[in-house]
C-alpha cells in the first residue's frame with residue numbers, strides 16, 4: 138500500500154485526478170461521500186413521493202420545513218452570484234434565483250393552502266435538527282466568503298434532488314396522475330432546464346476546485362459531505378419524524 142491520503146475510503150483529489158483524467162472536481166466530491174449520495178437519491182421517502190404515497194401529515198411537515206430551508210438557500214445562492222468570477226458565471230445563478238423565488242415559492246404557498254397547513258404549523262413549530270443543521274451550514278458557507286464552499290452546498294442540494302426526482306419521474310403514475318403537490322415538485326427538479334442548473338453548479342466546482350490549496354480543498358469537501366449527510370437526515374426526519 139502506498140501512503141496515499143484518503144478521505145474516508147476515497148482518494149484525495151490529486152491522486153484521484155490522475156486515475157480519472159477526464160473527470161472533474163465535482164465528480165471527485167461525489168466520490169468522497171461514498172454511499173451517502175446513493176442514500177439520498179434512493180431514499181425511501183423519495184420512492185413514496187414518486188408514488189404519491191407520502192402520508193398527508195408527513196407531507197405538510199416536510200413542506201413547512203423545506204420552505205424554511207428555501208429562505209437560507211436563496212441567501213446562499215445570492216452570495217454565490219456575488220462571488221462568482223465573471224458575469225457569465227453569475228447569469229445562470231441569477232436566472233435560477235428567479236425560478237426559486239417565483240415558481241418554486243408559489244408552489245409552496247399553493248401547497249400550504251391546498252393541504253390546509255395552518256399558520257400555527259407553518260410558523261409556530263420548531264425547526265427539525267436537520268433543518269437547523271442545513272440553515273447553519275448554509276449560513277457558514279455564506280459567511281466563509283469562499284465561493285467553492287458556497288457552490289459545494291448548492292451543488293449537493295440541487296444534484297441530489299435531480300438524482301431522486303429524475304429516478305422517480307420515470308415510474309410516476311399517470312392514470313390517475315399524481316396530485317399537484319407531488320407532481321410539480323418532481324417537475325421542478327427534472328427536465329432540461331433543471332439539469333442545466335446542476336451542470337452549471339458542477340462546472341463552477343470543476344473550475345474553482347483545482348485552484349484550491351490543500352486546506353481550502355479539504356474545507357470545500359467538508360461542506361459537500363456535511364450537506365450530503367444533512368440531505369439524508371432531512372429525508373429520514375420527513376419519513377420518521379423527530
Ligand SMILES: Cc1ncc(CO)c(N)n1
Pocket residue numbers: 203206293294295298368371
Ligand atoms: C433539503 C432540501 N435539499 C435540496 C432541495 C432542492 O432545492 C430542497 N428543496 N430541500
